[in-house]
Amino acid sequence: MKLNRTRFSLLSALLMSVLSLASCTSQSSQQAASEVPVMPSTSETSTISEDGVEAYFQQLLSQYGQDCTECLQPLELQVRGTPNPQGSSQTQTDLNVLIALDSSGSMAESITGGTKIDVAKSAIARFVSQLPETTQIGLLVYGHKGSNQAADKAVSCAGIESVYALDSLDQAQFDAAVQSFQPTGYTPIAKALEQAGQLLPVNEERQNIVYVVSDGIETCGGNPVVAAQKLHTQADVIINVIGFDVNNEAQQQLEAVARAGGGKYLSAHSASELDRIFNQAQSQVEQTLYRAQNSIDRTYAQSKTDIATTQVSSCVSIKLTQESARINSALAQLHPEDSNYSYVEAVREKLETRHAAIREWSNRVQQSYRDQRDVTLEQLRQDLETVNQRYGQPTN
Structure with a gap:
């Protein structure tokens, strides 16, 4: 008002x-x-x-x-109001949301609700459909090239692909992109984060968020914690991590990645839990939007008053x-x-x-x-x- x-x-x-x-x-x-x-x-x-x-x-x-x-x-100063739990708000800051999906061989394993990769694909498609219309969405996939055999490791670790370039959502095209790959290889989380940094523009008017969905640890020799910290500090990117049916070792590493990336770690072990996690992510998007706009409004109020006086x-x-x-x-x-x-x-x-x-x-x-x-x-x-x-x- x-x-x-x-x-x-x-x-x-x-x-x-x-x-x-x-x-x-x-x-x-x-x-x-x-x-x-x-x-x-x-x-x-x-x-x-x-x-x-x-x-x-x-x-x-x-x-x-x-x-x-x-x-x-x-002197015109504005308070735009807070987002409500249903997801509507008066905030005007926009988002870039990039999802980095693990498509390594282990994602072919079955859990309650289907294979990990199919459950993840469905949950992600529903998640992006609920984001604000102004959100730019991208999908980055890794581990889908080569195989999980030693002979194919180099190919698989280098196989990181943007299957849906950062853009407004076209649901049909996004669904097609989600179905264009299958789980086969290794898990290059660090290199995936490095490529995410190249895909996300540095724009003060848009907040960049990365969601990493993985069922295991880095297996290509990279350091995902260092990569996440660099991306967060140098480009102001928030990195959230969803551990999908992970063991204790993987959870510890993925939690460290989320901390280094200034985000949150969330864990799911079934299709229903992954849906719940992405519902939480939707609320987090609204919070992130509001926090960014709140910061802009505070700065605006101070500078506008200084100018007026x-x-x-x-x-x-x-x-x-x-x-x-x-x-x-x-x-x-x-x-x-x-x-x-x-x-x-x-x-x-x-x-x-x-x-x-x-x-x-x-x-x-x-x-x-x-x-x-x-x-x-x-x-x-x-x-x-x-x-x-x-x-x-x-x-x-």
Whole structure:
């Protein structure tokens, strides 16, 4: 929701009341002068007509006065709302989701619900169909070349293929890509992560997420933990790992990969469990979207407020400098025989008082912007906490 309209209306009302003392218009200045304590009189000013001083001051303001209300601007800060458990949200950050699927020989083994590879293919196809429409989706497969025999190891470890290039989802084409390979060979997880880094663009407006689905450890001599850490730290990619019917050794390695990749490790041993895992992944996608947008909104609120306060301060300062220079120039051109000559010092005192009041008003305007920023940041903080509690991750 937008927070600025009501506050800006209140700010405008405040401005009108303040300008009864310190407006840059001639009418407001007249009232400001009437409320300023009378300055101590001297031998030169004791006989000066206050009405004459005020009339001349208003004449100068009508000619040279600056309208500081032009420095005001609405401050528009937004809180977009949190995602709900059904997956809808108001976030605008988009995602790149790349799935790296293990198609090594062991994925041909049977579990409850079918072979591992068939169960994984079906779950993945359902998962991508539920992602937000703006999500770019890719499918990377490894272990599907050669065989799991020693003679074919080199071929199999090099056999990493993007079967669905990162793009918006075409369900028919994606389903066809999923069915285009079968499990045969080794498990080059590290090289698959390296290739994932080459496929994912570095784009500040899109969050990159990789889901590794594997039933075993790295078998091609690579270091998937190092590869995951490099991809996460250098390209800001979140790497989540789904261990599918893995043993203890494989689980320990895959958990380490997920930690190094800044993501989560999830474990499944059957078709129903894998579906549950991907449902959790769907919720995680929504959380990731919101967390990214929340961060953008926090940065925007801070920078927008900084810009607004700086612009008001600079604008008012420039206008007061111009007004002072022009009025003092006019005063400097008066001669002793001029009828307004005796008003010079009194007019300068009025101008100083007027400018002090306008600066005070400017400070209040800037503080109102900062107050609005603080309210927005607190709302964003609370929303982020709500999302993290809902999906089980701590607030950063």
